[in-house]
Amino acid sequence: MRKVIRLLDQFVAGILMLAMTLILLTVVWQVISRYVLADPASVTEELSRFLLIWIGLLGAAFAYRQKVHLGFNLIVEKQPPERRKYILTLVELLVIIFCASTLLFGGAQLVSLTLELEQISAALGVRMGYVYIVLPLSGALIICYGLINIHNLWLADEEEAW
Amino acid sequence: GTDSESKVTTLRIGHTLDTQHSVHKAMEYFGARVAELSGGTIEVKIYPGSQLGNEREMIELLQIGSLSMTKVSASPLEGFVPAMKIFSIPYIFRDNAHFWTVLNSHIGKTLLQEVEPFRLKGLAYYDAGSRSFYSNNKPIHSPADLAGMKIRVLNSPTAVRTVRELGGAATPVSWGELYTALQQGVVDGAENNPPSYYLSRHYEIARYYSLDEHTSVPDIMLMSLRTWDNLSAQQQAWVSEAMQDSVLFQRQAWQQSTAESLAKVKADGVEVIYPDKTLFVEAVKPFHESLRDTEVGALISEIKAL
Amino acid sequence: MDYTAIALIVTFFVLLLLNVPISFSIGIATLVAMLLSIDFTPAVTTIAQRMAGGLDSFALLAIPFFVLSGMIMGRGGIAKRLINCALALIGSLPGGLALVNVVSCMLFGAISGSAVATTSAIGSFMLPEMKKQGYDENFSAAVTAAASTTGMLIPPSNILIVYAIASGGVSIAALFMAGYLPGVMVGLALMVVCFIHAKRKGYATTARLPLKVVLQQVGAALPSLFLIILVIGGIVGGIFTATEAGAIAVVYSLILAVGVYREVTPKQLPDILLKSGETTAIVMLLIGASTAMSWMLSYANIPQNISEFMLDISDNPIVILLLINLLLIVVGAFLDMTPAVLIFTPIFLPVAAELGMSPLQFGIMIVLNLSIGLCSPPVGAVLFITCAIAKTRLDKIIKPLLPLYAAMFVVLMLVTYVAWFSEALPALFGV
Ligand code: NA
Ligand code: NA
Numbered sequence: 001m002r003k004v005i006r007l008l009d010q011f012v013a014g015i016l017m018l019a020m021t022l023i024l025l026t027v028v029w030q031v032i033s034r035y036v037l038a039d040p041a042s043v044t045e046e047l048s049r050f051l052l053i054w055i056g057l058l059g060a061a062f063a064y065r066q067k068v069h070l071g072f073n074l075i076v077e078k079q080p081p082e083r084r085k086y087i088l089t090l091v092e093l094l095v096i097i098f099c100a101s102t103l104l105f106g107g108a109q110l111v112s113l114t115l116e117l118e119q120i121s122a123a124l125g126v127r128m129g130y131v132y133i134v135l136p137l138s139g140a141l142i143i144c145y146g147l148i149n150i151h152n153l154w155l156a157d158e159e160e161a162w
Numbered sequence: 163g164t165d166s167e168s169k170v171t172t173l174r175i176g177h178t179l180d181t182q183h184s185v186h187k188a189m190e191y192f193g194a195r196v197a198e199l200s201g202g203t204i205e206v207k208i209y210p211g212s213q214l215g216n217e218r219e220m221i222e223l224l225q226i227g228s229l230s231m232t233k234v235s236a237s238p239l240e241g242f243v244p245a246m247k248i249f250s251i252p253y254i255f256r257d258n259a260h261f262w263t264v265l266n267s268h269i270g271k272t273l274l275q276e277v278e279p280f281r282l283k284g285l286a287y288y289d290a291g292s293r294s295f296y297s298n299n300k301p302i303h304s305p306a307d308l309a310g311m312k313i314r315v316l317n318s319p320t321a322v323r324t325v326r327e328l329g330g331a332a333t334p335v336s337w338g339e340l341y342t343a344l345q346q347g348v349v350d351g352a353e354n355n356p357p358s359y360y361l362s363r364h365y366e367i368a369r370y371y372s373l374d375e376h377t378s379v380p381d382i383m384l385m386s387l388r389t390w391d392n393l394s395a396q397q398q399a400w401v402s403e404a405m406q407d408s409v410l411f412q413r414q415a416w417q418q419s420t421a422e423s424l425a426k427v428k429a430d431g432v433e434v435i436y437p438d439k440t441l442f443v444e445a446v447k448p449f450h451e452s453l454r455d456t457e458v459g460a461l462i463s464e465i466k467a468l
Numbered sequence: 469m470d471y472t473a474i475a476l477i478v479t480f481f482v483l484l485l486l487n488v489p490i491s492f493s494i495g496i497a498t499l500v501a502m503l504l505s506i507d508f509t510p511a512v513t514t515i516a517q518r519m520a521g522g523l524d525s526f527a528l529l530a531i532p533f534f535v536l537s538g539m540i541m542g543r544g545g546i547a548k549r550l551i552n553c554a555l556a557l558i559g560s561l562p563g564g565l566a567l568v569n570v571v572s573c574m575l576f577g578a579i580s581g582s583a584v585a586t587t588s589a590i591g592s593f594m595l596p597e598m599k600k601q602g603y604d605e606n607f608s609a610a611v612t613a614a615a616s617t618t619g620m621l622i623p624p625s626n627i628l629i630v631y632a633i634a635s636g637g638v639s640i641a642a643l644f645m646a647g648y649l650p651g652v653m654v655g656l657a658l659m660v661v662c663f664i665h666a667k668r669k670g671y672a673t674t675a676r677l678p679l680k681v682v683l684q685q686v687g688a689a690l691p692s693l694f695l696i697i698l699v700i701g702g703i704v705g706g707i708f709t710a711t712e713a714g715a716i717a718v719v720y721s722l723i724l725a726v727g728v729y730r731e732v733t734p735k736q737l738p739d740i741l742l743k744s745g746e747t748t749a750i751v752m753l754l755i756g757a758s759t760a761m762s763w764m765l766s767y768a769n770i771p772q773n774i775s776e777f778m779l780d781i782s783d784n785p786i787v788i789l790l791l792i793n794l795l796l797i798v799v800g801a802f803l804d805m806t807p808a809v810l811i812f813t814p815i816f817l818p819v820a821a822e823l824g825m826s827p828l829q830f831g832i833m834i835v836l837n838l839s840i841g842l843c844s845p846p847v848g849a850v851l852f853i854t855c856a857i858a859k860t861r862l863d864k865i866i867k868p869l870l871p872l873y874a875a876m877f878v879v880l881m882l883v884t885y886v887a888w889f890s891e892a893l894p895a896l897f898g899v
Contacts, residue, residue: 059749
């Protein structure tokens with residue numbers, strides 16, 4: 001199981017790094033093509049916006065795995081360990097419910113709607129469904145990471161943590 | 163949700179313009195008319211200024227069913243309904259009268275109906291005038307003047323192609339960054355209709371406005387098909403009637419705001435140029451030729467014949 | 469206020485206290501409020517669409533770029549050179565090291581655009597050094613936390629970009645220009661406090677360096693400082709837009725850190741890309757969730773209601789602006805800057821506009837105000853970082869923070885009631 005999770009982590013990190021590299025190259029190319037070559041690229045603006053959507057949502061899942069999303073932990077920190085475990089589990093469950101309903105289900109609705117109705121992006125001409133697919137993808141990943149966190153809270157000591 | 167106590171149906175309309183715009187005023191007029199016709203059982207709430215999203219996103223909200231109505235330009239509709247590309251092609255209408263003849267003909271009506279498979283109900287066309295070039299440093303009298311100029315265009319292949327055919331370097335810049343981009347010289351010019359040129363205050367920077375009127379892209383009033391189907395036949399009739407009234411109101415308000423905008427920019431010292439349009443029409447002929455054997459090409463011939 | 473607003477606010481605060489991450493607290497509260505008036509499937513689909521739509525903005529692209537260049541500069545030996553430069557210039561004044569701390573934070577904040585990056589980069593150099601010279605570590609930590617916020621106003625600044633989005637399109641170039649004067653004013657005000665504090669405590673001063681050494685240190689810092697000229701010059705000169713400037717800053721800092729200083733190796737780049745992707749995503753998820761929330765707020769007409777309510781209290785601009793400021797200071801103590809800007813801009817900007825304040829001035833005001841919040845307990849990333857580096861506790865640095873707050877508050881009042889401070893530079897440079 002740990003191996004599978006490690007692979008998943010590497011996969012997410014890989015896409016995130018790739019998207020960061022691409023977004024930089026895209027915008028640098030936009031400046032060069034307009035200012036140096038005087039032949040402005042017509043798709044860079046849209047491509048970089050779509051990459052940002054992917055970075056933001058996929059990166060959100062990555063950041064959830066790293067537990068770096070901003071929160072307010074002053075009260076929970078002061079609770080006795082046993083009670084804290086229950087609160088932290090509740091938090092994970094709330095995040096999972098939100099991701100399941102909104103990102104996974106709502107996002108999948110949006111993807112199927114835009115794919116079914118064949119909505120095409122203005123400049124690149126790609127299907128908007130492919131852009132939106134990062135919504136359910138990120139939702140599914142955060143749900144996985146939430147379950148892993150719950151597992152780590154209850155079933156594992158330090159060494160067995162996933 | 164439904165309100166069982168008062169049985170008032172609320173139509174929520176989102177749009178991207180400010181409250182001074184003729185479109186907003188026409189929506190208010192629509193709201194008043196529909197309330198009058200329905201005896202107050204249909205109310206309209208308007209959300210201006212992109213509060214609920216941009217045009218493309220609001221079309222999606224109609225499809226999702228969380229918004230009832232919106233106004234969009236025909237160009238973001240291209241991504242949903244490919245036939246709408248026709249309006250982005252330069253010089254397919256002879257003049258404003260021809261433009262409205264086409265919109266009111268079976269061609270216009272068919273195009274409006276073509277949105278229905280996409281869970282949308284096309285209610286009416288609003289006037290959005292014609293788009294023309296404006297520039298910073300040199301006036302545009304003919305396509306030759308556009309050579310080498312970086313012109314901001316809408317994010318669509320047809321718009322990019324139009325500017326290229328006319329000789330300019332088509333540069334996509336987001337609307338929000340355009341004022342500064344013009345000011346700092348990231349682009350040399352842009353194109354839009356007179357009210358937008360005036361209301362966006364781009365005329366403060368771009369001091370030449372060349373009325374070549376290359377494209378006439380109408381605005382379209384859309385309703386969510388889900389909302390439409392939930393209305394009774396009587397309610398649908400009220401909505402249609404109020405909408406037709408608002409169209410007449412908007413066309414007049416548009417003409418007035420176009421005239422006012424041109425007068426105001428002239429008073430501010432902008433040089434408004436009335437170029438020889440035949441030079442521009444000539445320049446896009448190869449573009450029209452290249453479309454001849456396509457569906458769009460057939461439609462162009464039909465429009466030209468009207 | 470109607471039940472939608474109450475449901476939204478109550479859910480949000482309960483989740484926040486439970487330590488649900490802020491972005492998810494916003495998302496869940498929005499979902500709860502939306503389900504009161506919209507059916508489940510359209511409600512969740514709309515939230516998903518707004519979360520993606522909130523990120524679908526070209527102006528936001530500057531954020532990953534400035535985060536990336538800030539990270540490259542932080543690891544690339546830039547902080548050290550800036551500190552040496554400040555030390556050579558003002559180190560021999562009373563309270564010299566504290567003044568150097570403030571100036572270094574201003575310079576590093578000016579090029580990195582992030583308060584957190586500034587605190588960690590400057591604090592880890594300056595705090596041990598100040599301790600060695602006999603400075604009280606709580607005072608040193610407080611100064612670092614307060615000074616690191618000047619980079620929020622001095623461009624480039626990610627928070628000003630976030631504001632530009634939230635305000636519905638104020639020019640980023642104009643905001644960048646507008647931030648200079650207030651940012652420098654905050655820095656100077658903090659330096660006055662340091663100066664008085666050092667005089668009173670009789671802290672030792674360092675020896676004045678020979679001119680040749682001073683020139684050497686300034687020269688060594690010049691390539692780093694050139695980034696400021698490159699970014700602002702490129703925007704004003706029409707070579708690139710404010711958004712594209714971020715990408716150019718990345719390229720320049722890469723050349724400097726990898727090619728010239730050689731303090732970052734190409735092998736470290738994947739990790740830098742990943743870390744900056746992560747930081748970007750934290751901000752982006754906040755923006756996405758806040759976009760969904762502000763959709764809900766608009767849908768329920770809440771901003772208009774609050775705005776009408778506030779204008780009913782008084783029609784005196786001085787009173788209302790003071791009220792807005794005090795409310796924002798309380799908000800800023802609990803909420804991080806990005807969500808605070810995203811949530812409160814659409815609510816208070818119409819009120820300020822009604823009173824005749826320009827969106828430009830309002831932006832500088834809200835960012836300066838929330839800068840105070842950024843370094844006030846209980847919530848504030850820069851506070852946690854400085855406390856960790858200085859090995860002190862949050863409650864111990866509150867007392868030395870108080871005079872620094874007072875200095876910042878004075879500048880806040882000047883910015884609130886005198887438009888000139890925000891509007892003179894943009895007008896001068898015609899942006
Ligand atoms: Na900065
Ligand atoms: Na705080």
